[in-house]
Amino acid sequence: MTFGILAFGAYIPRLRLQRKAIADAHGWFNAALKGQGKGERAIANWDEDAVTMAVEAARDCLTGQDATRVEAVQMASTTFPFLDRLNSGVVAEALNLGQDLATADAGQTQRAATSALMTALRGGPATLIVAAEKRPVKAASPLEMAAGDGAAALLIGAGRPVARLLASATRTADFVDHYRTPESEFDYQWEERWIRDAGYMPLVPPAIKACLAKAGLGPEAVTRFCMPAVLAKVANSVAKAAGIPDAAVADNLHAVCGETGAAHPLVMLVAALEAAEPGEKIMLVGFGQGADVLLFEVTEDISALAPRLGVKGHLARRKEEANYSKFLAFNDTIELERGMRAEADKQTALSALWRNRATVTSFVGGKCSKCGTLQFPKTRVCVNPNCTAIDTQVPEPFAAKTGKINSYTADRLTYSPDPPACYGMIQFEEGGRWMMDFTDVDEKDLSVGQPMRMMFRVKDIDSQRGFRRYFWKAAPAATGRT
Amino acid sequence: MPKGIRDKVAILGMGCSKFGERWDMNAEDLMVEAYVEALGDAGIETKQIDAAWLGTAIEEQHVGKSAVPLAVALRLPYIPVTRVENFCATGTEAFRGAVYAVASGAADIALALGVEKLKDTGYGGLPQRGRGTLPNMTWPNASAPGYFAQLAAAYRAKHGSAPEDLKRAMAHVSVKSHDNGGRNAKAHLRNKITIDTVLNSPMIAEPLGLYDCCGVSDGAACAIVTTPEIARSLGKRDLVSVKALQVSVSNGTEAQHNSWDGSYFATTRIAATRAYQEAGIAKPREEISLIEVHDCFSVTELVTMEDLHISAEGRAIHDILDGFYDADGTIPCQIDGGLKCFGHPIGASGLRMIYEMYLQMQGRAGERQRQDMPRLGLTHNLGGFPHQNVCSISIVGRYEG
Numbered sequence: 001m002t003f004g005i006l007a008f009g010a011y012i013p014r015l016r017l018q019r020k021a022i023a024d025a026h027g028w029f030n031a032a033l034k035g036q037g038k039g040e041r042a043i044a045n046w047d048e049d050a051v052t053m054a055v056e057a058a059r060d061c062l063t064g065q066d067a068t069r070v071e072a073v074q075m076a077s078t079t080f081p082f083l084d085r086l087n088s089g090v091v092a093e094a095l096n097l098g099q100d101l102a103t104a105d106a107g108q109t110q111r112a113a114t115s116a117l118m119t120a121l122r123g124g125p126a127t128l129i130v131a132a133e134k135r136p137v138k139a140a141s142p143l144e145m146a147a148g149d150g151a152a153a154l155l156i157g158a159g160r161p162v163a164r165l166l167a168s169a170t171r172t173a174d175f176v177d178h179y180r181t182p183e184s185e186f187d188y189q190w191e192e193r194w195i196r197d198a199g200y201m202p203l204v205p206p207a208i209k210a211c212l213a214k215a216g217l218g219p220e221a222v223t224r225f226c227m228p229a230v231l232a233k234v235a236n237s238v239a240k241a242a243g244i245p246d247a248a249v250a251d252n253l254h255a256v257c258g259e260t261g262a263a264h265p266l267v268m269l270v271a272a273l274e275a276a277e278p279g280e281k282i283m284l285v286g287f288g289q290g291a292d293v294l295l296f297e298v299t300e301d302i303s304a305l306a307p308r309l310g311v312k313g314h315l316a317r318r319k320e321e322a323n324y325s326k327f328l329a330f331n332d333t334i335e336l337e338r339g340m341r342a343e344a345d346k347q348t349a350l351s352a353l354w355r356n357r358a359t360v361t362s363f364v365g366g367k368c369s370k371c372g373t374l375q376f377p378k379t380r381v382c383v384n385p386n387c388t389a390i391d392t393q394v395p396e397p398f399a400a401k402t403g404k405i406n407s408y409t410a411d412r413l414t415y416s417p418d419p420p421a422c423y424g425m426i427q428f429e430e431g432g433r434w435m436m437d438f439t440d441v442d443e444k445d446l447s448v449g450q451p452m453r454m455m456f457r458v459k460d461i462d463s464q465r466g467f468r469r470y471f472w473k474a475a476p477a478a479t480g481r482t
Numbered sequence: 483m484p485k486g487i488r489d490k491v492a493i494l495g496m497g498c499s500k501f502g503e504r505w506d507m508n509a510e511d512l513m514v515e516a517y518v519e520a521l522g523d524a525g526i527e528t529k530q531i532d533a534a535w536l537g538t539a540i541e542e543q544h545v546g547k548s549a550v551p552l553a554v555a556l557r558l559p560y561i562p563v564t565r566v567e568n569f570c571a572t573g574t575e576a577f578r579g580a581v582y583a584v585a586s587g588a589a590d591i592a593l594a595l596g597v598e599k600l601k602d603t604g605y606g607g608l609p610q611r612g613r614g615t616l617p618n619m620t621w622p623n624a625s626a627p628g629y630f631a632q633l634a635a636a637y638r639a640k641h642g643s644a645p646e647d648l649k650r651a652m653a654h655v656s657v658k659s660h661d662n663g664g665r666n667a668k669a670h671l672r673n674k675i676t677i678d679t680v681l682n683s684p685m686i687a688e689p690l691g692l693y694d695c696c697g698v699s700d701g702a703a704c705a706i707v708t709t710p711e712i713a714r715s716l717g718k719r720d721l722v723s724v725k726a727l728q729v730s731v732s733n734g735t736e737a738q739h740n741s742w743d744g745s746y747f748a749t750t751r752i753a754a755t756r757a758y759q760e761a762g763i764a765k766p767r768e769e770i771s772l773i774e775v776h777d778c779f780s781v782t783e784l785v786t787m788e789d790l791h792i793s794a795e796g797r798a799i800h801d802i803l804d805g806f807y808d809a810d811g812t813i814p815c816q817i818d819g820g821l822k823c824f825g826h827p828i829g830a831s832g833l834r835m836i837y838e839m840y841l842q843m844q845g846r847a848g849e850r851q852r853q854d855m856p857r858l859g860l861t862h863n864l865g866g867f868p869h870q871n872v873c874s875i876s877i878v879g880r881y882e883g
Contacts, residue, residue: 411628423622448639
C-alpha cells in the first residue's frame with residue numbers, strides 16, 4: 001500500500017463564452033480588450049456555482065471508486081456560495097457520503113487547493129480534495145476575459161496511487177497582487193508587470209529549487225510543469241529561471257477554458273495526469289501570498305484507472321455561447337426585468353430541508369423490500385399498485401442512474417433565468433421516475449426516450465433572504481466518455 | 483358498487499355570471515351576479531336554503547380562506563356553509579357537496595356556488611401558487627401549460643402521430659370552441675379564429691401555442707338543488723336530475739410508477755367508467771348527447787375524448803377533424819365555448835358546465851341551442867397536472883322518474 005493520488009476528476013461547465021463577444025461589447029470603451037477577443041472561456045450555467053461544480057468534479061473523480069472509503073472532504077475555493085455554512089458539507093451530502101466524515105472548507109487564497117492537497121498528502125485519512133471557482137468579474141475587466149469557471153477533484157489516500165508525491169515545498173509572503181473583501185464584490189488588482197517581476201519571479205523559483213532538492217532531482221527531470229497564471233508566459237519565465245525545460249510547461253487552458261482561480265492548479269494537474277505516461281514527473285505550483293510546489297511521479301496504475309470525463313471530456317462537452325448579455329444576466333451583472341412571475345417567494349423551510357435531505361440533497365429514493373419496486377422519493381407506503389406495503393422501503397440512491405425522457409416540454413410562460421424552461425418526466429429503467437427540471441439542454445434536441453443523467457444544480461435562488469437551494473436536474477447523458 | 487345518487491337530486495335553479503376580465507367586480511359581486519339569476523330561476527327565497535358550499539381554488543388571490551365570504555356576500559341565514567377546494571375540480575366538488583346533502587336528507591334545498599377572481603395578479607396566465615415546502619424543493623419550476631404540453635410528446639410517442647397532424651387536430655379544437663363562444667353572450671372570448679391563427683400563435687410551452695390555451699377569467703356560477711319531489715311541489719316541470727357524480731384522485735402512481743406512459747389521464751378513465759355505471763350508461767358514444775370537458779389546453783380536450791371512452795384509443799385526432807365534436811356534430815363538445823372561450827374562473831368552471839347542460843336540456847340555450855334536445859350530458863373537470871390530478875365527472879339528464 002502506497003499513499004498518493006488514487007483518482008482524479010474535473011468539471012468544466014458546458015457553456016463557452018466567446019471572448020470576441022466580450023471584446024465586441026466593450027471595445028468601444030477599452031480598446032485593449034479588442035486584442036484579447038480570441039478563444040473562449042467556460043461559464044457556469046445560471047444554476048451552477050462552486051458547490052455544484054465541486055459535486056460534479058467529485059463524482060467524476062469517484063468514478064469506479066468505492067465512495068464509502070472516503071473519510072474526509074476538503075473543498076477549496078475563494079467563491080464559496082455560503083460564508084457561514086459548510087460548503088464541503090453540502091458537497092458531502094450531495095455525494096451521499098454519510099456523516100462519519102471529516103470536512104473543511106479552505107479559501108482566502110488562490111493556493112487554497114494546493115495547500116489542502118499538501119496537507120492531505122502527508123498521510124492520514126482518505127481525503128477527497130475538491131476545488132471549484134466561479135469568480136465574479138466586472139464587465140470590461142481583464143479578468144472577465146481571462147477567468148473561467150470550473151472545478152477539479154482528487155482522491156488522496158493509501159492504495160495503488162496513479163501518482164505519488166516525491167516532495168513538496170511552500171513559502172508564505174503577504175504579496176497582494178489582488179484582493180477581494182466582503183465589501184468589494186470584485187477583485188482589485190495591481191499592475192501585471194509588477195506581479196510578474198516582484199511576485200512570481202522572486203518567490204516561485206526558490207520554492208521549486210527547495211522541492212527538487214528534497215526529491216533529489218534536477219529541474220530537467222520535470223516532464224510537466226503546471227503553474228496557473230493569468231499573465232501570459234509567466235509560467236515559461238518561471239520554468240526558465242528554475243531550469244525546467246520549456247517543453248515541459250503545461251498549457252494553462254486559456255484558449256479553451258480560462259483560468260479557474262483556486263481550482264486551476266488542480267484542473268491543470270488533472271489535465272496533465274490525463275496525458276501523462278507512467279514514470280513522468282509532474283510539478284504543480286500554486287501561487288497566492290506565497291507559493292506551494294508539489295512534485296509527483298506518475299505510476300503504472302494510471303492505466304488501470306476507470307474511464308472518466310476529466311478535463312478533456314468536459315472540454316469536449318461544449319456549447320459555444322456568443323450571447324454576452326446572457327453571461328451578464330446569469331451573474332446579475334446587469335439587472336434584467338424578470339417579470340412578476342419571478343417575484344414568487346422562494347423561501348426554503350430549513351427544517352423541512354433537513355428532514356428531507358436524503359431526498360433533496362442526496363437524491364436517495366426507496367426500494368420496497370417486499371416487492372422490489374424502486375421509487376422516488378422514498379415514502380412510507382409503496383407506490384406499486386399491487387403492493388402498497390407500509391414501511392418496507394430501504395434507501396436507494398438514484399443520482400448515478402441514467403433515466404430516459406418519458407415526456408417533456410419547453411416552457412416560455414414560467415419564470416426561468418434561461419428560458420425556455422425545459423422539464424419533463426424522467427423514467428429510470430430499473431424503476432422510479434420523477435417530473436424534474438432539465439439543464440444543459442437545447443429545446444431542439446429533446447425527444448421521448450432520450451437518455452438523461454442526473455446533475456446537482458441550484459434549484460432556486462431566494463434573493464429576498466440570500467439563500468439558494470439545490471436539487472438534482474436531468475441533463476443529456478454524456479456520450480463518448482474519454 | 484354502491485347504489486349511487488342517480489335521480490335522487492334535481493336542479494331547482496342555476497345562474498352564471500358573465501365570464502371575463504371583470505375589472506370592476508370583486509369576487510363577492512360575481513357571487514351575487516350568479517346567485518341572483520339562480521334564485522330567480524329557482525323561484526325561492528334565500529331563507530329556504532338549508533346548506534351551502536363555496537368553491538374557490540386560488541383563494542389567496544381574492545376571498546381568502548373559509549366559507550365566510552359566501553355567507554356574507556349572500557347574507558345567508560346562519561346556515562352551514564362549507565368551502566371546498568380541489569384544484570380545477572373545485573366547482574364540481576361544491577356541487578357534489580350540495581347534491582350529497584340533499585341526497586342524504588340532511589338538507590331539502592342546498593346551494594353550490596363556485597367563484598374565482600383571477601385578474602388581480604398583474605400579469606397574464608394563472609397566478610403563481612404555493613405547492614408545499616417539499617414540492618417547492620423538488621418539483622420543476624413549471625407552469626400549467628408546461629405540464630399539459632407533455633401529453634402531446636407522450637401521445638405522439640405512443641401512437642406514432644406526426645407532430646403536424648396532432649397540432650392540426652388541436653387547432654381544430656380551439657377553432658371550434660371560438661365558433662361556439664361567439665354564440666354565447668356570457669363568454670370571455672367571442673372572436674372567430676382560423677386554423678392558421680392557432681398554428682401561427684406564439685409558443686407558450688412546446689407544442690402549445692397561445693391559442694391552445696384557455697382564457698384566464700373572473701366569474702361565478704351556482705346551482706340550487708333539491709329532491710325531484712320538492713322540485714315538483716314547487717311547480718317545476720321538465721326537471722334535470724343528477725345521474726352520476728364521480729371523483730377520481732391520483733395516488734402517485736402516474737408520478738412515481740412506470741406503469742403510466744404519460745399520454746392519457748388515468749383518473750379520467752376510472753371516473754368515467756364509474757360514472758357510466760352510476761348513470762346506467764352502457765354505450766357512451768351512442769347514449770351521451772352533449773359533453774363539456776376540461777379543455778384547459780387543446781391537447782387536454784383531445785386526449786380526454788379517448789379517456790371518456792367516446793373516441794377509441796388513438797382515434798381522437800380523426801374524430802375531431804371529422805367534426806364529430808363540433809356544435810353540429812354527433813356529440814358537441816364545449817357548445818358554450820368551453821374553458822377555452824367561455825373562460826376558466828377555476829372554482830366556477832364545473833358549475834358553469836352543468837349550467838350549460840341545464841339550459842340545453844330545457845331548450846333555453848338561445849342562439850347556441852342544440853336542435854335535438856339533449857337527453858344526457860356529461861361534464862368533466864381535471865385539476866392538477868397529467869401526472870398527478872383530480873378528475874371529476876358529472877352526468878346530468880332529463881328526469882323521467
